[in-house]
Each structure stands twice: as structure tokens, then as C-alpha cells.
Amino acid sequence: MKAGPAIAGLALIGAAALAVAQAPPAPQVLFRDVAREAGIRFLHQAAPEKKYIMESMSGGLALVDYDGDGLVDLYITNSLTVDTRNDPNAARSALYHNLGGFRFEDVTDRAGVGHPGWAMGVCTGDADGDGAVDIYVTGLGRNYLYRNNRDGTFTDIAEQAGVAGGGWSMGCGFADYDRDGRLDLFVSRYVSIDLDHLPEFGKGGAGMKGEGRGATCQYRGVAVQCGPRGLPGESDLLFHNDGNGHFTEVSAKAGVRDTHEYYGLGIAWFDFNGDGWPDLYVANDSHPNYLYENQQDGTFKEVGFPMGVAVSEDGSEQGSMGVAVGDYLNGGRPSLLVTNFAEEYDDLFRNDGTHFTDVSYRARVAPPSLPLVMWGDAFLDYDNDGWLDLMAVAGHVYPQMDQVNTGAAAGYRQPKLLFHNEHDGTFAEVSRRYGPVFTDKRVSRGLVVGDLDDDGRLDAVVTDLDGPAQVLRNELEPTGHWLILRLLGKGGNPQALGAVATVQAGPLRMTRYVQSGTGYLSQSDVRPHFGLGAQARAERVEVRWPDQTVTRLEDVPADQVLAVRQP
Amino acid sequence: MRPLLAALGLVLQAASAAPPAPADLAAIVTRIEKGDTAGAERQLRRIVAASGDPAARQLLARLYLDQKREAEAVAELRQAALVGPLPRDLGLRLAAAEMADGHPALAEQQLRSVATRYRSVRALLQLARLQTRQKDAAGALATLEQARDLAPNAEEVLNAFAQVSLSLRAPVPALQVLEPLARMYPSVAQYRYMLGVALMQAGDVQSAVSPLREADRLEPDRPLTLTALGLALNNLRTYAEAKPCLVRSLDLDPDAVDTLAALAESEQGLGELEAAETHALRALARRSDHAIGNLALGMVRMKQERYEEACAVLERALAADPASPTAPYQLSLAWARRGDEAQSRKYLELYRQKVRELDLRVAEVRAKTGLSGGGMKR
Numbered sequence: 001m002k003a004g005p006a007i008a009g010l011a012l013i014g015a016a017a018l019a020v021a022q023a024p025p026a027p028q029v030l031f032r033d034v035a036r037e038a039g040i041r042f043l044h045q046a047a048p049e050k051k052y053i054m055e056s057m058s059g060g061l062a063l064v065d066y067d068g069d070g071l072v073d074l075y076i077t078n079s080l081t082v083d084t085r086n087d088p089n090a091a092r093s094a095l096y097h098n099l100g101g102f103r104f105e106d107v108t109d110r111a112g113v114g115h116p117g118w119a120m121g122v123c124t125g126d127a128d129g130d131g132a133v134d135i136y137v138t139g140l141g142r143n144y145l146y147r148n149n150r151d152g153t154f155t156d157i158a159e160q161a162g163v164a165g166g167g168w169s170m171g172c173g174f175a176d177y178d179r180d181g182r183l184d185l186f187v188s189r190y191v192s193i194d195l196d197h198l199p200e201f202g203k204g205g206a207g208m209k210g211e212g213r214g215a216t217c218q219y220r221g222v223a224v225q226c227g228p229r230g231l232p233g234e235s236d237l238l239f240h241n242d243g244n245g246h247f248t249e250v251s252a253k254a255g256v257r258d259t260h261e262y263y264g265l266g267i268a269w270f271d272f273n274g275d276g277w278p279d280l281y282v283a284n285d286s287h288p289n290y291l292y293e294n295q296q297d298g299t300f301k302e303v304g305f306p307m308g309v310a311v312s313e314d315g316s317e318q319g320s321m322g323v324a325v326g327d328y329l330n331g332g333r334p335s336l337l338v339t340n341f342a343e344e345y346d347d348l349f350r351n352d353g354t355h356f357t358d359v360s361y362r363a364r365v366a367p368p369s370l371p372l373v374m375w376g377d378a379f380l381d382y383d384n385d386g387w388l389d390l391m392a393v394a395g396h397v398y399p400q401m402d403q404v405n406t407g408a409a410a411g412y413r414q415p416k417l418l419f420h421n422e423h424d425g426t427f428a429e430v431s432r433r434y435g436p437v438f439t440d441k442r443v444s445r446g447l448v449v450g451d452l453d454d455d456g457r458l459d460a461v462v463t464d465l466d467g468p469a470q471v472l473r474n475e476l477e478p479t480g481h482w483l484i485l486r487l488l489g490k491g492g493n494p495q496a497l498g499a500v501a502t503v504q505a506g507p508l509r510m511t512r513y514v515q516s517g518t519g520y521l522s523q524s525d526v527r528p529h530f531g532l533g534a535q536a537r538a539e540r541v542e543v544r545w546p547d548q549t550v551t552r553l554e555d556v557p558a559d560q561v562l563a564v565r566q567p
Numbered sequence: 568m569r570p571l572l573a574a575l576g577l578v579l580q581a582a583s584a585a586p587p588a589p590a591d592l593a594a595i596v597t598r599i600e601k602g603d604t605a606g607a608e609r610q611l612r613r614i615v616a617a618s619g620d621p622a623a624r625q626l627l628a629r630l631y632l633d634q635k636r637e638a639e640a641v642a643e644l645r646q647a648a649l650v651g652p653l654p655r656d657l658g659l660r661l662a663a664a665e666m667a668d669g670h671p672a673l674a675e676q677q678l679r680s681v682a683t684r685y686r687s688v689r690a691l692l693q694l695a696r697l698q699t700r701q702k703d704a705a706g707a708l709a710t711l712e713q714a715r716d717l718a719p720n721a722e723e724v725l726n727a728f729a730q731v732s733l734s735l736r737a738p739v740p741a742l743q744v745l746e747p748l749a750r751m752y753p754s755v756a757q758y759r760y761m762l763g764v765a766l767m768q769a770g771d772v773q774s775a776v777s778p779l780r781e782a783d784r785l786e787p788d789r790p791l792t793l794t795a796l797g798l799a800l801n802n803l804r805t806y807a808e809a810k811p812c813l814v815r816s817l818d819l820d821p822d823a824v825d826t827l828a829a830l831a832e833s834e835q836g837l838g839e840l841e842a843a844e845t846h847a848l849r850a851l852a853r854r855s856d857h858a859i860g861n862l863a864l865g866m867v868r869m870k871q872e873r874y875e876e877a878c879a880v881l882e883r884a885l886a887a888d889p890a891s892p893t894a895p896y897q898l899s900l901a902w903a904r905r906g907d908e909a910q911s912r913k914y915l916e917l918y919r920q921k922v923r924e925l926d927l928r929v930a931e932v933r934a935k936t937g938l939s940g941g942g943m944k945r
Contacts, residue, residue: 220774305915306903313866314804315896315918343773345804355904357870362838367807 027435031472039104042469045091047081049399051201053227054140055081056397059445059463060121060521066133066148071098072450072525075135076469077119093119102453113154116144121521125174125183128245129492138169138187162247167234168193173517175269175278175498176546178298182241182492188264188282189234191227199226224398228285233261255300262287266323266520270334270513276548278498283320283338309349313358318344322520326379327511328388328421334513339374339392346374368417368429371410376447376520380458384480384531386508387421393462395443413441442467450525454561456482458529481532481558488565498546501528505535532558592622621647625657655685671697688718692727704735729761738768739935756786764795769932772802790820797829806836824853828860835866843867858887862894874901892921
């Protein structure tokens, strides 16, 4: 008997049913890229071949409420390229004013912050003590301090203020390291580059040193941009705020000059030992990282090695990029996540009180990061369960990667990583669960997180060297309760940079740190965000201000942005 | 045709090149060909007794060899060699006999003679093997260089050259021959394996993984390959991938100390401290100075916050592998956590020195091989 159509149909249906049964579950929605509908159409200036190292390193961005309206605005850096270097207007950085409801307005031209040349990174703080938040932009050649004129415009006062720097600046962050009530400024610097004598693509030559002069201009036999290895580095800068609108560069006196001239990138001010004085971490590319312990007398002691945060567990110097700080164990201590180059793992340094321990593998953060070149990173509680999760973005530096037999390394465009905190000191890599926003491959650099629409769910913004910036709206449902603190610092520190906020809500005791300069050359929303899970109230809220005075609140309802003013 | 007869032509050629023989060896050969070996032997003995003629001795030796009378043949060859050079095949035969009798110097002399006189690749290969057995790997490598000059594409020569290079931890010359060997003989697992090992020795562990995986595919369940692959993956810190290779290797060869130690390294990397400790201790029970075993146990002790014990074990790791920066780095951490800043600084300095030395070595290998890992990493 021949099988009739019905029987054949049954077979097909059976196969279809099997296929349905085996199909992976549809991705959940966590983030949706709403950049276009939000009015953010930012495209980074791109040199297609990235023949020079400066063309691969830009991409810092900042979330900052520059006009004090309570909504978080957005500034994104853009950078010139070698081909466009003679046209200062060729690269346009951008300031977007948050209109609420996830709508933004490009106010760059009116604000006058659009053309800081070879812009790389950005951080914010009240540099001149007038109570308004200023914007500091690092870059190649010089840096810009955009003073907030409190009328929606800014004026570059870097030269007058003495913070223009020079050379090639990358990471930056404000902190009152000597607790004199004025915000100081640290700037990491990278490579010494002479634009008139650039190392030749794939060959090296001018400006190169050591290591065969051109040895680092090849990657597995393919010509690539030179550096950083083989190029001279640059020391770092610490600008002390003199209080008269001027800063003095004191890095040598303070002991943070970086006499080795390592290749500095991401930085983080944070009080790692809980003594109330801001300490400083500097991620260095291809060299040991620094941890400067504040000696409480205007100087620092470099303790990266004895504290266990200078290199990887096996002693390898890594190509470190971004730095994130967070109390992911809810133990009251800030730990560190440092992103690194491909074939190196991202370091999760757990703060054990007297020292840090590299728990990258035990916490299951390391393996997914090995094939990727990772940059911006952040601790964030994306599902409001009261535990800090992790997010990091990636993209290689060599477009030529795709011509190379890369072994285990990923190609030029790379996916993002998202890790869910499993509440036991480990993380689960959940990127695929949330679909193409994470799995799509891009050339990402900066990452910032913050609540752009004050709905209690943390959103994210990501820059891309070869594509549009992504504005990732958090649409996860359901999520837990939440609380955001809008800290209103006094005097010359309106953002309360350096404050530490702690919330007790049921079994959860969470600590957040208010920082300028986070991730990779960027700055996230400074407002502490707490997921409260099932807790509809916080029994206790405590804010330790930068001057170590403390504000305590009790029985605070959840699901609100709570303004707390420093007494 | 019997082997002896096949060789007779060569004997006569050699004889004709030598001083004139007192007897007509050709007639004796004819007798042999007709089956009168006993008569031929008697005649040859008489000639040898009378004149010691080397050609007659050689022919007599061949006759003995054909009759499996090895000792008598060797005795004749030794006498013949005293007078003049032996033909290629007999020279090689005598060299083999000298080796078997424990006279390596005589064997070497014979092999050198054959190699020089006949530009013999086989003699050079045997000489290299002899030198390797005598732990003269550098001499072996030089000998094999000569063989490569004579037979640049001969598989046996390239294979031997690669093996000796690897035993000398000289990855650059090894890579020069293994890459073409692996291309020419894509189905030979051994060449992939050696290529992987050479790349690891050259410091390009990333590139080593692919040929090692291919070797494992071509010849599955070979413990050496599995262990090498596990070591490479450990080096790349992909411990979860390394572990199954090492577990399988250990199933096949449960007492392999290198595999036990490497498995301990994977496990400590994965945070499986109990298992890591067990395997490290088993490795160290077999070889207390095992570098990886001690390092793995030291890392376990660090994670257990047993810093005093960690210091002792890491010291042994450092002694076993003085070139590695990892042990001094961990020692600097251990002493810092014990509160001894001076000791911590001492090991930190040592660590830095090892890093500098490693950088130099890597740069040197890269300059020679053209291998490049890119600008941002070592």
C-alpha cells in the first residue's frame, strides 16, 4: 500500500512537532534598543581600517543630570581620525537632554560641547564649586573642562583651570581625595603619540621602542595597527583643586604619577578599605594595574601587588580596559571587575577586607570573557532582586581580525556579556536568554547604566566604534521593588561623589558607591539604585557622605526616587 | 634473490675501487652463486689468513651474515675496518653491532666514516640516534642538519630532526620542519602532536590547540596527546575544556604523573579544591619536585588561606621551574597575607625579574619564528 497524502502529512506534522519541541525558548525581553525613537542618533567617527591605535580607543560616555531637573542626561564622546585630524569639526561629540518618557533632545550645539577633538573619555563633577555639574572630556592632545554655565551652555575652561593635560589622556574621575571639600581630578594617560610621526601600519618604525620596533604591528602574521606594546607610555595626572578656580598637578607629590609610564585606561575612585578616604584604582593595558591606598595626608601608597589586584592569578600582566566597583556579595565591601583583552579573562577581585582575591573562575565570570576584548563594564541589579549583576561590552581593536586564524579568539565584532548574580558568590552567564541585544556582534567600547526614565529599572547606553550608539531600555517584567537615592551633596560636590549608601530591606543589606569615572572611560548614573526584591519598604537607609557625616532614614517606602540632602 | 647475492655486486664495486685483490674474488662469488658456500668459505679463509685482504674479509663477512653467523661476521668486519673503509651497508652493520656490544665510540666512528664517504642519510640518521641516546642532543641536531642538506624532503629525516629539536626544547627549528611535515602528511597524528608541542614550546599556546585537537581526532585516546592538549588548555585558562582531556588521559594511563598534576591544575582553576588537592598530592607522591603539581597544590593552599603551607609548597614549585613568574607572584601574595612585607617585596622583585626574562624569551622566539600574538598581550 502506498502512503497516501494523509499519512505523509502526519509524518510532516510529527517532524514539525519535534522541531517545535526542540526549539530553544524565545528570548525574554530585558533591554530593547530604543535609540532612534528616543532621538539619539549618534554615530561614532570611524576609520574603517583602524590603522592607528588612536582610532580604536575612543568611546567614553556619561550619564549626568547637568541641568538639575532630576532626569539623567547623556553625553557621548566622538573622536577625530588621522584622515580627519585637520578638521576639528569632523567629529561631533553630543549632549542629549532628557525630556522624560524616554525622549531626548540633541542640545550639543547650543551647549557648546560638540568638538573636543580627539575625545576619548568623560567624567563629571563640580570642578569650580559653584554647585553645578561640569563635564570633563579627555583626549589626545589636550583635555576639555566644560564649565556648566547653569543656562544650558558650557564654556571650556580647561586651560585657565590648569587641567588641559596634554599627551593622550583616557580615564578620568573626580574625588575629594584630601577631604578639603573640593573635588580633585585624576586622569590616566595611555601612549605617547606624535601625530606627525606615526608608526607605520603593520611595520612600526617611527616612535617605536624595544620589542623589535615593529613586532607589535603584526597579529598572527597579519598587518595591524602598532601598539601599545612597543610605543612609549605616558605618566598619569592628579589635579588638586586649589579652590580658586584653578587646579595644580600634584601626581608626583601624591605618589600617583606612574613613573613606569604604563598604558593607563579605566580608573575608579573608591574606598576599598572603608577608612573613609578615597582610594584609586588604575587599569593599565599590558602592564600591572595600580591600587593607590590613600594615606590620609595627601599622598598615596601603591599596593596593587600585595593586595592582589595588579595582575591575574597566575601573575600575567593583562590588557586591562574597564573597571567596575560593586558590593556583589552584599557584604558591605566594594569588589572590582576589570575587563581585559582577548585570551585573557576578566578579573573579578573579591574584596576580603584585608586583601582582594581573584575569584574570576570560582565566580564563573572568567570563561565567557576569554575569547573577547572587553571594555565597558558595570555592576547593576537589572532585575531588582537586590543583588548586583554584571554587564560588559566587547569588540576587537583590529578590523583585520577577520582575516586571521584566530584560534579561540572571537572576530572583530563581538557580543556583550550579561551575568546574573546567583546570590552565592557566583554568576550565571545569561546573555543568550535576553536575545540579540546581547548576542549581536558589535565593536562596543563605553557602557553606562542608569535609570533613564525613573521607572526603577536600570537602563544602559553603549557606544560602538563602527555603528550607532545603543540606548537599551530595560523592559524586564516582572521585576522587584526598588529605590533610587538622589543624593544632593553640599558645597562643591553636588553629586555627593564619594558617598556610600546602604539600604536594609528585609534580609537584603546592600551598599552602593557614588563614583565619578566608571567602566571604560565613562560615567554611569551617580544615583545609587537598589533592587528590593519582594520588599515593599526599606527598614533603613543610611548615607555616609564624603565628609563622613551620616544621614539615616527609617521605614522608607519602595518604588521611588528619593532625594536626600546632605545636612 | 637472496640478500647476500644482492649485495655481491656492491662488494665487487667496492673491491674494484680498492687496491687490487690477491685472489680472484669474482670466481668465489661465482662459487657462491652456484651454491658451494662451504667451498667459498674455505677459499676466503685461506686468502684472509694469507694476506688479510679486506675485500676478502668483507666477502667472508657477507657469507657469515647470510648464514646468520653474526659474531663471526662482525669479527671479520672489525678486522676489515682496521685496514680501510667498509662499504656503506657493512659499515652500518658494523656500527649497529658495535652499539649492541656497548661500544658507542666505535659505532660513532663507523657511522661518521660511512656518512662522510658515501654521503649516507641513513648513516647520519643512525648517528643522530646514537648521539641522542648519549644525551648529546646538540650533536644530534647538527648531524640531522647535515641529513637535511642531503635529503631536504625526506620524511624520516624531518621527523627525526623535529623530535630532536623538541627534546632540546628548540621549537624554532622544530617548527621549520613540522609545519611542512604536517602539511605533507595530514593523516599522521604524530606530526600534529609534535607541531602542537612545538608551538607550546614557542609560547604560542593558542595556535597549539588546533593541531593537538587534530592529532586527537586522527588517533583518539592517545594519552600523550590528551595530556598535551590538557596542558595547552590549562595554559589558556580554559580549565573546563582541559579537564575532560586530562581525565580521559588518566583513565588510559592512571599513573602518569604529568597528567595528574595537570588535572590538579584544571581543578584548582575551576575552584574544585578538594579534587585538586587529591590529584596534586597523588602527583607529588610520585614525584615530589613536580613543578605543576607543586604549583597546583600551592594555589589550592592559597585559596584555603593556609598561607604558611602555601609558602612551603610554592617554594618547591619555584625550585622545580625557576623560569615561571607564577610561583614567585603567589609567594609575594602569601607573604603579604602573612604580614611580612619584606618577604613579600623580595618575591615581588623575583616575580618582576621572571616577567622580564619571559618577555625577552617570547620576543626572541617571535623574532625568529614570525609568530605574533598582537600588540596588547604577551
